[in-house]
Amino acid sequence: MTTITLAARMGGAYRMKAGQTVRIENPYGTQAVDAWALADDGAETGDGTVQYSSMEHTRSVNSSIYVDKGLAVMGMDRRPLFTMVEDTTPGHHDTQLCPCNGPLYADLDQPAEHRSCAGNFHDALSQIGLAMPFTPASLNLFMRVAVGPEGEVLRQLPEARPGDHVTLRADRDIVLVLSACPQDVTPINGPDCIPREIVLQFSEAA
Numbered sequence: 270m271t272t273i274t275l276a277a278r279m280g281g282a283y284r285m286k287a288g289q290t291v292r293i294e295n296p297y298g299t300q301a302v303d304a305w306a307l308a309d310d311g312a313e314t315g316d317g318t319v320q321y322s323s324m325e326h327t328r329s330v331n332s333s334i335y336v337d338k339g340l341a342v343m344g345m346d347r348r349p350l351f352t353m354v355e356d357t358t359p360g361h362h363d364t365q366l367c368p369c370n371g372p373l374y375a376d377l378d379q380p381a382e383h384r385s386c387a388g389n390f391h392d393a394l395s396q397i398g399l400a401m402p403f404t405p406a407s408l409n410l411f412m413r414v415a416v417g418p419e420g421e422v423l424r425q426l427p428e429a430r431p432g433d434h435v436t437l438r439a440d441r442d443i444v445l446v447l448s449a450c451p452q453d454v455t456p457i458n459g460p461d462c463i464p465r466e467i468v469l470q471f472s473e474a475a
């Protein structure tokens with residue numbers, strides 16, 4: 270077992286072998302974690318990139334707007350990249366909202382250097398020598414976004430408790446990218462708007 274603390278506001282990219290798991294613990298219960306996966310088995314989309322986690326395909330295959338225990342996140346080939354095999358939270362992890370990004374923080378009157386989940390995605394990939402030409406939609410772990418009766422997108426406070434965690438299992442060789450969301454203007458990371466670290470525990474590769 271390898272334990273890594275992902276610092277508040279930061280991202281990381283982690284190579285995982287098929288069958289390997291990562292336990293993502295939310296020590297304070299309030300922190301949203303944006304997640305992506307890229308295939309690390311040579312699979313490509315046909316559009317010039319490696320297979321990547323597609324929230325559109327995930328919602329289509331699962332017939333759900335949420336990712337919950339037992340559901341997988343798909344590539345554009347509709348094949349699972351990883352599956353959520355454990356979840357101690359109330360569930361309903363968001364797939365709808367884009368990762369926070371530079372233009373969003375500009376609209377919130379934040380300085381250009383404000384960190385974002387989109388920026389963390391590209392920074393984390395570059396640290397292991399990879400790049401993507403765009404920012405895919407993210408799976409937003411621990412983030413609560415409901416849909417109202419008229420289709421309203423309802424941003425809610427996180428409902429995880431301190432120490433709650435999810436466990437993801439790689440279904441093929443992947444690069445998992447995680448971002449401890451730096452949002453500190455709106456309360457998506459809790460009513461005190463303080464981004465916090467998360468703790469990762471990787472099982473040994475089989």
Ligand SMILES: [Zn+2]
Binds near residue numbers: 303386452
């Ligand atoms: Zn974010």
